[in-house]
Amino acid sequence: MTTSSFLDDYSEGAHPDILSALTESNYIQQAPYGDDTYSADATLRIKACLGETFNGAIHYVASGTMANIVSISSCLRPHEAVIAVNSGHIVVREAGAIEATGHKLITVPAVDGKLTPGNIEAALASNAHFPHMAKPRLIYISNATETGTIYTLAELRAISALARQRGLILFLDGARLGAALASSKNDATLADIASLVDLFWIGGTKVGTLLGEAIVVCNPALTDDFAFHLKQRGGMLAKGRVLGIQFQALFGVKNLFFENARHANAMAAKLAAGIVSLGYALDAETATNQVFPILPDAVIASLKARFSFYVWAKADDDQSVIRLVTSWSTDERQVDAFLERIAQL
Amino acid sequence: MTTSSFLDDYSEGAHPDILSALTESNYIQQAPYGDDTYSADATLRIKACLGETFNGAIHYVASGTMANIVSISSCLRPHEAVIAVNSGHIVVREAGAIEATGHKLITVPAVDGKLTPGNIEAALASNAHFPHMAKPRLIYISNATETGTIYTLAELRAISALARQRGLILFLDGARLGAALASSKNDATLADIASLVDLFWIGGTKVGTLLGEAIVVCNPALTDDFAFHLKQRGGMLAKGRVLGIQFQALFGVKNLFFENARHANAMAAKLAAGIVSLGYALDAETATNQVFPILPDAVIASLKARFSFYVWAKADDDQSVIRLVTSWSTDERQVDAFLERIAQL
């Protein structure tokens, strides 16, 4: 197992246990469309993490954009709009997928990548001209955020309280929820999240599945008819077992969901600490599996010969910020090699 | 490998060669979103079947409904409608997925499960009241059809000629295209289809992949911007490799796409012939991998104890039509056991 790339956390296939689970179950005949026993068991395993009061439903889809499309469009009426930060994934990375289902996105500047009660209140205040403005109805947050920051439990509680007070739906995009929950800065559990939001999803793709995200519908009022939306948007697989088996493995005895994320975060933390100890600064704190070092352009050019990563932004005339992403499959020797190479340069 | 079910052709996982290909490639890092080398190679392999004049593009998605959504919505303007048979999959099995993208379905009675120049002309004639009726623009056919029948090359040519004469887009849903092409009644090739339609898709799920369908955009005028539609509808996987690898295997040296379909069809033919030789009639000719025997209700009840299948319709007071579906994984011993059990009864 070798890794030469810090480009992203979806460059490889799946964790080997997941491939094994797919292989072992291969010839066992199952009902289609998510009614298989693997999906049922995966759902039980996830529910075990959601707290005793959880009274919702779980569905599996192939991609994160699909998870966002189905989750958001299933619970909004045509005139209802979404509040999100300018940098939100649904705002700038999904080709207008939410608008394609008919809904306006109301965007506000992010605070450290995040929504806050303050910027939500601002969005409500500036979109209140009835009936000339679309009605703000759903709050979209992602954890971890697009910039790798995470929400504390107190922050989630504050947004949840505001949502309930104002009659808003709170939805959490969990493409990198594993990285968030495994962060040393995190103090929230899956059960906390399930109790605070109306619906959220648990990303599988970036934490070691071939594909697959689990949508958790927490608010019982939103569970009715959910399967229709999955089917209508093209999100229901004939072999739903393929998703169920993978989430079974993620939430099995080895707790791969947390362990894979923890490994990725640990590799990022080691990169960050190593780079700082070599005298270079970071452009942002490393909370999850993304590191943003500021390096001299000459150093960057040399590193590029042996490692893959994105140059993120110019820092000044001679330096740039680069982005390093680690994953469940990042080999620690690769991290060491990267740090050694910087030290040489 | 044992099979106790004739319920459908997506009860198992994947052909073992496909699982092996996923496993072997697992740690090789690849670019995301379909820009991986496996997808590129799969595309080359499929193109090799499409004829020298093919000048289009190929994209991979996770599900058949997604293939239909993206294919149809990418090439229609808002006022344009789809012509399909009453029993079409997009009409009665996709929860209104096409209407959800804004387009009307104009339905006509099927002729042996199929559209014909005649019923297409009828649809055009009865939807010509400009501008009060949506404009018929796209012809939707599936091969094999919902009822397991297939289009002959002459039939496809006739529809294609009409489409070109009337300025219509011709689209073919290939969820069971493998079964159609491997049918003993088939006289069309992939290259024929590519030359006659504007776009079509090659189903992987029902011919042995874990998931995945390949959309073939034949008309060069429709290739621009296609990737936007994939992304916007949630049809683009971060690990696009997962689809590419599987289609690489389907269209590899073993020609699994055709061989898997041929096996399914052969098992269906054996079932059909055996049942007829035992003195029972079929409700419809067996062209692909679906068999519709008419059996006494008492026989059906006994069979149900050991085999899974759907009772399709009442034939008369004492007899019913059942549906038997075979697949790439149907074990011939299971077919023999089924026939023996009927003989005993």
Added chain:
Amino acid sequence: MTTSSFLDDYSEGAHPDILSALTESNYIQQAPYGDDTYSADATLRIKACLGETFNGAIHYVASGTMANIVSISSCLRPHEAVIAVNSGHIVVREAGAIEATGHKLITVPAVDGKLTPGNIEAALASNAHFPHMAKPRLIYISNATETGTIYTLAELRAISALARQRGLILFLDGARLGAALASSKNDATLADIASLVDLFWIGGTKVGTLLGEAIVVCNPALTDDFAFHLKQRGGMLAKGRVLGIQFQALFGVKNLFFENARHANAMAAKLAAGIVSLGYALDAETATNQVFPILPDAVIASLKARFSFYVWAKADDDQSVIRLVTSWSTDERQVDAFLERIAQL
């Protein structure tokens, strides 16, 4: 006032009282977007016809298609479908307007132009395959129907009872509601309709306004946020007064809404009776303001020289069905002239 045309009931401008009302109020400044005193008063006048238990809301829009778009799309979730007869206006005369808002139309054959509990039950039964079929949710009827027939009170009650039993929304398109209520065969009142349906609209255009239809939302659960939908679909006029003033006049002391319709129906009845007394048959009973005589083609050709009307269908080799439509502005002398001309021929 002369009329040479029996083409339709929207060939002229408005009833003179309506023009006068627009002129008299012209310089009085009013709040925009439907918040004017004229609209408020028109609403009071209409509510006076709706029964004491009415607890809904009334809104005014410019066109019938807009009334259908807003009414239907405001109360459906994305996966919910509409049940209508094959010949329904939304099915064949609105260019796919309802599908453009994302909803499937489930069509059934009409019984004398109408839906019945029987064909609604059939639609429910054949669209019950969860979650693969869109969920039937709203029943669309029009009164009078596209073919000029009307619903009796008993028929409306039966459909309403079924709708409530099955959790369906009942919606009535009233483009020609005036003609229906003024029919000699009618036994329903506006108050009856308001008590039986969830929402309906009262057509103004075909009963003497320049434009304008009044949407009556009867079910209090559907009134919230209705104005958003009006605005979002482009159905809210800056000078909402223009619609309010006209409905004030329609529902004023002269009761123009009923009187105009009664005149149109009376002219149709006179045409029908006269044609029958001249020895010609009718293709359908004359319930409202549409007459369908069967005449020799030679007679039709001669009539065409002096009158405008549509030839509707071939009856046999030598005869055709024509359609004659009368309106609030049809001059009785024109009816006499038409009958005299037939007599001469």
Added chain:
Amino acid sequence: MTTSSFLDDYSEGAHPDILSALTESNYIQQAPYGDDTYSADATLRIKACLGETFNGAIHYVASGTMANIVSISSCLRPHEAVIAVNSGHIVVREAGAIEATGHKLITVPAVDGKLTPGNIEAALASNAHFPHMAKPRLIYISNATETGTIYTLAELRAISALARQRGLILFLDGARLGAALASSKNDATLADIASLVDLFWIGGTKVGTLLGEAIVVCNPALTDDFAFHLKQRGGMLAKGRVLGIQFQALFGVKNLFFENARHANAMAAKLAAGIVSLGYALDAETATNQVFPILPDAVIASLKARFSFYVWAKADDDQSVIRLVTSWSTDERQVDAFLERIAQL
């Protein structure tokens, strides 16, 4: 004719000539759906203003939001997005109408209420991540802008040149186009606009019609099938004559379109000059029919007792900006009375 309100330019009915035209034509039978002779003549009159090279089409709709919906949705494919200023009418005053047709709005900060080549280029640059971002395709401008500023001919030419160079569609919302063209700062003609944009609309409602806007499709490639979109969105009136007659009057010998706008602008200019001569400042230059004086709160309170207007924003602790809107029907004596009242205070 008295005016007590400076709230907006749609508080009254219609210019008396328009009411007369409706009355005079009332009983003349006409073809429906815009195929009447009045609409045909109105179109000829407007075309006479559009220059000899104009080779497009003109359609009439009831409301400005409808004009925007039909214009924009008729020429975009699902993945294509609109560039507009943050304060654009479609962004903040149409309840998400454009998103409801499936399209993303990409917003940029306005420069004096306007788009510029600079902020358009910025929008293109920051939305270029193929295929993860919706494709910028249509530039939305309004003239006059939401804040009453206007585009110079040079500014329009620069945007048009950029649009053509980058393959973008240029669309102009002309809700207050009359006010813009009648501005003393204006140097563009209708013919200039028709030669520079792909489509635009000429607002009738705010310049003296009861309702009605004329959509001018300049680019011949966009004229095909336009009527389908009108019908599908509910924008086609059965009595299309109602719109045609009014635009005939607007573009008749009296040139009401320009004269009504000129009167409104003149009244605004007189208000502005008078207020400045009384020693008060304006928050923005007065280019059209909107005036934004900065007045002491005590003065505002007194004015409110006799005149209607909006308080727009706080200027400082003791002063506020108010908005005064004049119209075709503003009585000069009312302007004088307003200025006298300020002088007294």
